[in-house]
Amino acid sequence: MAEAGGPIYDRLAPVPERIWEKGAGLDALLEGAREPLVLRGLVADWPLVAAGKKGARDVRRYLLDHARERPFKVSIGPQGHNGRLFYDADMAMNFRVGTGKLADIFGGIDKAEELGDIRTVYLASIDIPSHFDGLDEENPIGLDARDPLKSIWIGTRTRIAAHNDFPDNLACCAAGRRRFTLFPPHQFPNLYLGPIDNTPAGRVVSMVDLDAPDLAAHPRFADAMAEAQTVELEPGDAILIPSMWWHHVEGLENFNILVNYWWRRSAAWLGQPQDALNHAILAIRDLPDADKAMWRAMFDHYVFDNGADVTDHIPEPARGILAPLTRESAGRLRAFLLRTLSR
Structure with a gap:
C-alpha cells in the first residue's frame, strides 16, 4: 500500500483488457457491462489517430480542417501550472476559463511548445457534432443505435481529480497517452469528496491528490486504493467506464486528445x-x-x-x-x- 506522499500507480491492479478484433461485436460487448474493460486497438484505424501519430501539429491541423467557426471553451492554467485542474488554497478554481477560436487556441499551444512553456491548456467535453464538420463521420465507432453524446477532450498535460458520471462512458485515446485510475462506485465514502455545488467541471471530485496521497489526512483512502484499477492507454485504445465508477484521468504527453461517448441505460427523458x-x-x-x-x-x-x-x-x-x-x-x-x- 502506498505511503503518504508516495506514487500509487505501480501498486494498483490493472484494468482487465482484451485485444480488439474487427467484427467482434462492440454493441453486444457493451450491453449490460458493469465492470471496466480496456479494448486495445478499438479505434486504431481512425484518421484522427493516424494524424496524431504523425505529430502534435499534424493532429491539430487535422482538427482545424474540420472545426466550425464558433467559440470553443478552454481552461487555462497559469505559467508553471502542474496540470492539476483543481481548487486553490481558497477553494476557488486554480485555472481560468475563456472562449476563443480553435485556430487561436492551437496557435497559442504552438508558441508555447516553441518557448518550452508548461502552461496548462485544456478543452474539456467539447460536443463534436456542434463544433466539427465531418469529424464524427470520418472516425466512426458504431454506437449510433445508443444515440450517445459525442465529446472530444483536447489539451496539454493534465490531471483531473477522481469523479464519476451517471451515463456509461466509452473513452478512446486518439493522440498522446491517457492514464485512468478507477474506483468502484461503492468506494465513494473513502475518496473524501469535495463540495457538490462548487466543482471544477460540474461533478463532485475527490480531494485526494493521487500523485501524493496524504494517508494521514485521508486514512480511508487506503481502502479505496485496495480496490482501485489503473491503465495507460496508447493511441487507438479505449476503455469502458460503467456508470458511477469513479475515475481519475491524466493526459501524459505534451499534447493529448480523447474522444468519448456517453449513453444512458434508461430513457433520456427521465430525470437526472x-x-x-x-x-x-x-x-x-x-x-x-x-x-x-x-x-x-x-x-x-x-x-x-x-x-x-x-x-x-x-x-x-x-x-x-x-x-x-x-x-x-x-x-x-x-x-x-x-x-x-x-x-
Missing part, C-alpha cells in the same frame, strides 16, 4: 439522479432525525423497493406517476416540479 439528490438536501437533510427516518422509509417504499404493494390496491388507470413512467407522464411530472420549485 443528481437533481433528486440536490432536492433531497434542500428538503430532507436538515429535518429532525425522526422525520428523516420516516422519509427514508417512504423513499424505500416508493423508489428503492418499489414492490407490488405500492400499486396493487389502486385501479390501474388511477396509478398516475406510481405506474411506470412514459415520456408523457415524465413530462407532466417535470412540469409539476418546475412549478413547485419556482414558488
